[in-house]
Amino acid sequence: MDIPEKVIDRLSLYHFILEDFDSDEKYISSSKIAELLRIDNSQVRKDIKYLDNSGKCRVGYDIKHLKQAIEKCLGFEHKREAYIIGAGNLGSALVKYDSFTNYGLNIVAMFDNDSKKIGQNINGKPVYDIASINEMIKKSEVEIAILTVPKKYAKGIAKIISEAGIKYIWNFTPCILDVPKEIQVWNENLIGSFLQFTNKEDEDK
Amino acid sequence: MDIPEKVIDRLSLYHFILEDFDSDEKYISSSKIAELLRIDNSQVRKDIKYLDNSGKCRVGYDIKHLKQAIEKCLGFEHKREAYIIGAGNLGSALVKYDSFTNYGLNIVAMFDNDSKKIGQNINGKPVYDIASINEMIKKSEVEIAILTVPKKYAKGIAKIISEAGIKYIWNFTPCILDVPKEIQVWNENLIGSFLQFTNKEDEDK
Secondary structure, three states: OOOOHHHHHHHHHHHHHHHHOOOOOOEEOHHHHHHHHOOOHHHHHHHHOOOOOOOEEOOEEEHHHHHHHHHHHOOOOOOEEEEEEOOOHHHHHHHOOOHHHHOOEEEEEEEEOOOOOOOOEEOOEEEEEHHHHHHHHHHOOOOEEEEOOOHHHHHHHHHHHHHHOOOEEEEOOOOOOOOOOOOEEEEOOHHHHHHHHHHHHHHHO | OOOOHHHHHHHHHHHHHHHHOOOOOOEEOHHHHHHHHOOOHHHHHHHHOOOOOOOEEOOEEEHHHHHHHHHHHOOOOOOEEEEEEOOOHHHHHHHOOOHHHHOOEEEEEEEEOOOOOOOOEEOOEEEEEHHHHHHHHHHOOOOEEEEOOOHHHHHHHHHHHHHHOOOEEEEOOOOOOOOOOOOEEEEOOHHHHHHHHHHHHHHHO
16 A cells, blocks of 8 residues: 555554553553644544554554554564664664564674674674675675765765665665665655754744 | 745755765756656755745756755754763764754763763763753753663653753654653654655555
C-alpha cells in the first residue's frame, strides 16, 4: 500500500508510545496518543485507518493488536542487512542502537580507514578496512549502506559502493550524492531537521 | 513566513548543493538541483519562490544570491545556544558536527552521569555532571536541550530540564516525552526515517 511518508513517521511514533505503555493497560485511546504527540485526534484516527487493525472498541484501541498492526504494516518482520561506513561517533552510535533490530534493520559490519579501529568490534559488529568495501559488497547480499563518513569522503565512497553494487544508501553526511539513478538514496538531513524545529519555534511565538 | 516543513527540509538540501558547487561556477539551474535530488524541477522552482531571491536569469540562479536567500529565509544568522544531554556516541557525534554552527546552532556544553566523561572536553565543549543540569539551565540563557541519553533515562531527564525552565527539546531518544505544553519538542525519529526509506524501496519495486 502506498502510505505517505508523514504517516509512516507518525505510525512509528505511535509504536514508541505503545511499546512504552504499562503492560497492565489493555487499551489506549486515539486522544491519548494525540495528546502525547500534540497532534489532532482526527489525524491519529486517520493514520490508524491505513492499518489492518480490528482491535478497536468503545474504550479505545487494543494496545497489543494496534502494535502488531503497525509492525505488519511497516514491515518490521522484513529483515534488512546493512553496512555502516564510517566507524566514528555517529556510526558507533547507530551500531549501538539496538532498537534498529526490532524494526528490521540488521547491521552486519562497519568499515573505516582508521587502523586503530580496523579489526575491533563495536557492539559485537566487526570493523573492516574500508579498502575491502568493494569486495565485501560484491560477495555479500548486503544491499544497504549507512554512510556516516566525514563530508570530504562522502562522494568518493558513494562512487565506490555504487560501482560495487550497493542498492540503497542511507546518507547521514551533509552532502548530496551524485550516484546512478538505480541506487536509492535517503538523505538524513539533521540540519534540515534542526531548521524545521527552530522555524516552528519562531512561528509559534 | 509560514513555510511548510518539507519545504524547509528541501531548502536546506539545496543549500548543501550550493555549498558544494565549484567556486568558479556562477549559476545553477533548477533542473540541476532537481536532478541531484531526484525531484521535480517544478518542485524546486516552487520552493525557491518562498525566498526573497532576485538572482535568476536565463542560465539559472545566481549561486551566491540563492545561497544567501536560503540563509536569510531559514534564519541561519539567528544564533541559538544548546546543551547536549548525554555525552555518548550520538552526543559526541553531534558536538563534533561543526556544520551546525554555520546553520545557527551553537552547542555550549554537554552533560553526562559518567564520572570518566565529566570534566573532559569534547570538540572544545565541556562535559558537566548531569546533577548540575537544573542549576545550569536556571542560571544560563540556553533554551534548547538536545537529548541523546539512553532511552531509560529519557523521561526522567525530560522532567528535570522541563522543571528547570528549558524551552525546546530536540529529542533523539526513541521515547515520547510527556512534558508541559509550553515546551516545544521535536522528535528526531531515526526509526521512522528508516521505515520511510525502506517502505519507499518496496513501493518502487
